[in-house]
Amino acid sequence: EYHEIALKRINQLDQEVKTKVYDELHNARGIDFIWENLDTQEREQRKFAIRTVLSTQYLRDYPESVLKSANTLWLIRYKPEDIPVLRDNFNVPEFMLKRFLKMPEGPAPDGSGVPVLGVFRVKSGTLARILKFTVGPLELWALNSSPKDSALRKTLTNKLGSVRARKILA
Known part of the structure; x- marks a missing residue:
């Protein structure tokens, strides 16, 4: 009976998409074996329904090999010197890249959200949208990491608990 349950669970896991997230990846700059391993994983793990998410502040933190194999980019900000990489490697139109750089940073004053540039490699080419x-x-x-806001959230969380503190802050 145990083997039957275990095999059923293994089959279930084989059908699920798994996600591996590497945050603050700029800390691995200059450590070649980490990037070589990530490059290999990125190429091979798709077969096993494993999706890899790499996160860092600057596009230049990624080696060229990783950028060439990336299927999706979510950019909150980039530098003007990143335009050639986005234009040449991802076929993002230059007018869109320049337009996005002119947009105000951070949340919109009306509370409607934060502008992002989404770049998606699909079978028919590249789709880029603001x-x-x-x-x-x-x-x-919950996600705010500014020192002032984090300190306030932490103080309220210690006194009231996490859920109640965030409700009050919201």
């Missing part, structure tokens, strides 16, 4: 990332006030307070 989108708005909308997050509700609870999520904003």
Whole structure:
């Protein structure tokens, strides 16, 4: 009976998409074996329904090999010197790249969200769109990492608990 349950669970896991997230990846700059391993994983793990998410502040933190194999980019900001990489490697139209750089940084004053540039490699080519990332006030307070806001959230969380503190802050 145990083997039957275990095999059923293994089959279930084989059918699920798994996600591996590497955050603050700029800390691995200059450590070649990490990037070589990530490059190999990125090429091979798709067969096993494993999706890899790499996160860092600057596009230049990624080696060229990783950028060439990337299927999706979510960019909140980039530098003007990143335009050639996005234009040449991802076929993002230059007018769109320049337009996005002129947009105000951070959340829109009307609360409608944060502008992001979504770049998606699909079978027929590249799809690039300027989108708005909308997050509700609870999520904003949960994810906010500014020192001042983090300190306030931590103080309230210690006194009231996490859920109640975020509800009050929202």
